[in-house]
Amino acid sequence: MKTISDIKRFIKQWWKDFWGICCHEWKLIAHDGGVLIIFTIGALGYPLLYNLMYYNGVLENVAVAVVDDANCAESRRYIREVDATRELEIACHCATMEEAEQLFQQRKVNGIIYFPKDFGQKLARMETATLSIYADMSSFLYYKNLMMGANFVMLHEIGKIQIERYASAGFTEEQSMQLVSAIPYEENNPYNRTFSYTIFFLSAALLMVVQQTMFYGMSMLAGTQREEHHSFARLPSQLEGAGINRVVLGRGFAYGLLYVAIGMYIAFIVPVLFDFPQRGSFWDILVLLLFFTTDCVFFCSTWSSFITRRETVFILLLVMSPVAMFLTSFSWPTTSFPFFWKCFSYLLPSTFGCQAFINLNTAGGDLSTIQPQIIAMTIQGTLYYLTACLAVFAENRFIHSEKVQRIKAKRKAVLRRLDTKVKITENNE
Amino acid sequence: MWKYVKAVAIRELRIWAQRPIYFVGSLGVILFGSIFFLTFFKAGLPSKLPIGVVDYDRSSLSRNFTRQLDATQLGEVVRFDDFRTAREAMQRGEVTSVCVIPDNFSADIQAFRRPTFTFYVNGLYFVGGSLAYQDILTMINLTSGAVQKQVLTAKGVSEHDMMGRLRPVNIDVHRIGNPMTNYGVYLNNLLLPGLLQMMIILVTIYAFGTELKYSTSRYLMETAGGSILHAVSGKLLVYTLYFTAIGLSMILLLYSWLGYPLAGSIWNMFLDMFLMILACESVALTIVGLIPVCRFAISIGALYSVLGFSLAGFTLPVEAMLPFLQGISTIFPLRHYYLFYVQEAMFASGFAGWYQEAIHLLLFLFLPVFILKRLENAYINMDYPKK
Structure with a gap:
């Protein structure tokens, strides 16, 4: 009977400690303005801001200048058709290349289409006629639009001219169609029909906000605790060295609960506000959020334990935001990652979480689609849980000892002396 | 005046010696970021x-089509037995695209x-998808052309x-x-300066903020002879020199060592970088x-x-954004750096092309004028919460 009551007492104590630590952490968060800025402006505001920024993800009607030296029926038709595409807009008909170049330099146009003098003649002689395009490479979207618009019109024109030529060679219309488009094709871009920048960027960025803001918030708090010579992970005093799980789970739960709420806001509410595609089922996304948040919590617990001063986390690790973003492979494909960075990307929960979110929410998969990422996050989360425990253990055992305290006090004294020294030299001068 | 500025600068260097974050930390971060981006996009x-x-x-x-597609530099073919597994692989992001060759394809073409x-x-x-799209389209047009060629040869058309x-x-x-x-080339030209602007803003804010945080601001004011102007110039002198050294090395690295295309003169790029550094410091000072x-x-x-990266407009052009964001984008020094860089490095249009951006960047220098008094009061009275 004794053992049962022991177990009961243990559970009660465990729960009390766990809950105490959790509430303590909430109190710290609520009393820290800097962390609140990160959690509100960062986690709640950024998803809205990025949505606003990339509200029109599709660049339309890029201005181009035309220099038509050929001045023939075909070139004029080509120009009209370019103007009619969604991608491009003829902003200016220039008489000379110099004039067009000037507009190009002034950035009034982002491309030039040039028809050489012999364009019409070559077409009449049934040769290959070449036109030139000058593309502004300052943003790849200009280039993409210019290429897509011009190529689309070119393919269309090729078809038209070929049919004319075959007709003049005595082919029937049916015969020439069979030759001109021997293999008609049908292209589909099911998940992002217009190659919208918004859909591609936000799919990756939304969950990145979860990881990064949690990390900065948690590190700031850990740094503050260290600065104030507390430990970020004090064990309940009555336990005398035991109870690491309680600390890790208690702190983790405080952030986990907060971030499941923030995650739900990011994954369910923000997309509705901006008509962002939501193709995954509610429950599947919720499962992903739970796995991802848990993984992030232990990831942050582990790495934030290296932070000794509050503000340094931004100076040292803000750079990780763009780095982690590129490591999700949203832009540069995973298959082209250098080996080292591929390994490095496995350290971050976002690598798996963002990919899973892209595949689940935007490509409309189900849980089986994101199975590899879920498994990876489980393994990663478990490892980070162990390292987080190790960090708490080390913090209590070695780092937060009196000796270190003394060194810290000494350092502070040196700093203070430094200022007085400067003052004294000042006075002497 | 110079005496005080010098004293503040020396004091700042002493702080650097005490706290490695200023020098070692920021330099390490910039090096890490630069190495990351340069090696990441090496291909x-x-x-x-x-x-x-x-x-x-x-x-x-x-089969020939598949082999040809596999042989292109961009593509590598992964074969699937049915559309379902292929679609699932695409949904998982394992393949960038899926081609379906229908039954009787060859017979129908013949x-x-x-x-x-x-x-x-x-x-x-994005990149994978659009490149694969191009690659497949090219292959289809080539195959279609091959069919045409066969027929035309049979009809006796000459080569x-x-x-x-x-x-x-x-x-x-x-x-x-x-x-x-x-x-x-496209991204690193802006990502590296973007990284630098981020560090400048953070480190400068930290340098001015810690004086308040550790209550050392009165000592600073004493060193500066009681003038906020001396204090600010002394501190900024050190940071300007430091970041200018990094910024100019960055320009040299990009355009000289790595040989990124530069149509204009490297001296103007130095100027661009220098102006951006000053503008970022002003913004940081204003924030603090x-x-x-x-x-x-x-x-x-x-x-x-972090917003500077998006609002510089080198990914999604600013003109595609909502009008009010187009206005907001002008308050980011990186935006003007980018426009300056386009004029100089891409079009080589010289002073006439970029003078407006240079003026914009210089305008940032007036920002701190409005807050100097406030900062002085804060430094002397220390009446703001430290936590």
Whole structure:
């Protein structure tokens, strides 16, 4: 009977400690303005801001200048058709290349289409006629639009001219169609029909906000605790060295609960506000959020334990935001990652979480689609849980000892002396 | 005056010696970031993108098509037995696209029944998706051309006349500023300075904020002879020299060592970088003056500097954004750096091209004027919360 009551007492104590630590952490968060800025402006505001920024993800009607030296029926038709595409807009008909170049330099146009003098003649002689395009490479979207618009019109024109030529060679219309488009094709871009920048960027960025803001918030708090010579992970005093799980789970739960709420806001509410595609089922996304948040919590617990001063986390690790973003492979494909960075990307929960979110929410998969990422996050989360425990253990055992305290006090004294020294030299001068 | 400025600068250097974060920390971060981006995009363009092929036809023609697609530099074919598994692989992001070669494809082509070739692209992985799209489109047009060529040869059309028939119009593309469509050149030109602007803003805010945080601001004011102007100039002198050294090395690294395309003069790029550094410092000083609490100021600085990347407009052009954001984009020094860089490095248009951006960047220098008094009061009275 004794053992049962022991177990009961243990559970009660465990729960009390766990809950105490959790509430303590909430109190710290609520009393820290800097962390609140990160959690509100960062986690709640950024998803809205990025949505606003990339509200029109599709660049339309890029201005181009035309220099038509050929001045023939075909070139004029080509120009009209370019103007009619969604991608491009003829902003200016220039008489000379110099004039067009000037507009190009002034950035009034982002491309030039040039028809050489012999364009019409070559077409009449049934040769290959070449036109030139000058593309502004300052943003790849200009280039993409210019290429897509011009190529689309070119393919269309090729078809038209070929049919004319075959007709003049005595082919029937049916015969020439069979030759001109021997293999008609049908292209589909099911998940992002217009190659919208918004859909591609936000799919990756939304969950990145979860990881990064949690990390900065948690590190700031850990740094503050260290600065104030507390430990970020004090064990309940009555336990005398035991109870690491309680600390890790208690702190983790405080952030986990907060971030499941923030995650739900990011994954369910923000997309509705901006008509962002939501193709995954509610429950599947919720499962992903739970796995991802848990993984992030232990990831942050582990790495934030290296932070000794509050503000340094931004100076040292803000750079990780763009780095982690590129490591999700949203832009540069995973298959082209250098080996080292591929390994490095496995350290971050976002690598798996963002990919899973892209595949689940935007490509409309189900849980089986994101199975590899879920498994990876489980393994990663478990490892980070162990390292987080190790960090708490080390913090209590070695780092937060009196000796270190003394060194810290000494350092502070040196700093203070430094200022007085400067003052004294000042006075002497 | 010079005496005080010098004293403050020396004091700052002493602090550097005490706290490695200023020098070692920031330099380490910039080095890490630069090495990351430079090595990450080293290939310039991705190659061997996985392209799924579902071959229902299994004819020599379809196998030939698959082999040809596999042999392109961009693509690498992954074969699937049915569309379902291929679609699932695409949804998982394992392949960038899926081509479906229908049953009787070869026979239909021979009989001129014009079978439809269908392909699917995953547009969620931007670069991979759009490059695979191009690659597949090229292959289809080539195959279609081959069919035409066969027929025309059979009809007795000469080789010379053939080209005109097969390809009446051709496009000759000139890519201004990035002739090889190198993705690394495109992004690193802005990502590296972006990284620097981020560090400048953070470190400057930290340098001014810690004086309040550790209550050393009165000593600072004493060193500066009681003038905020001396204090600010002394501190900024050190940081300007330090960041200018980094910034100019960055320009040298990009345009001289790595040989990134630079149409204009490297001296003007130096100027661009220098002006951006000054502008970023002014912004940082303004933030810390408006909010003389280190922890708030640095959080705001972090949020601000991350936005600079998007609002510079080198990914999604600013003119595609909502009008009010087009206005907001002008308050980011990186935006003006980018416009300056386009004029100088891409178009070589010289002073006439970029003078407006230079003026914009210089205007940032007036920002701190409004907050100097406030910062002075904060430094002397120390009446802001430290936590």
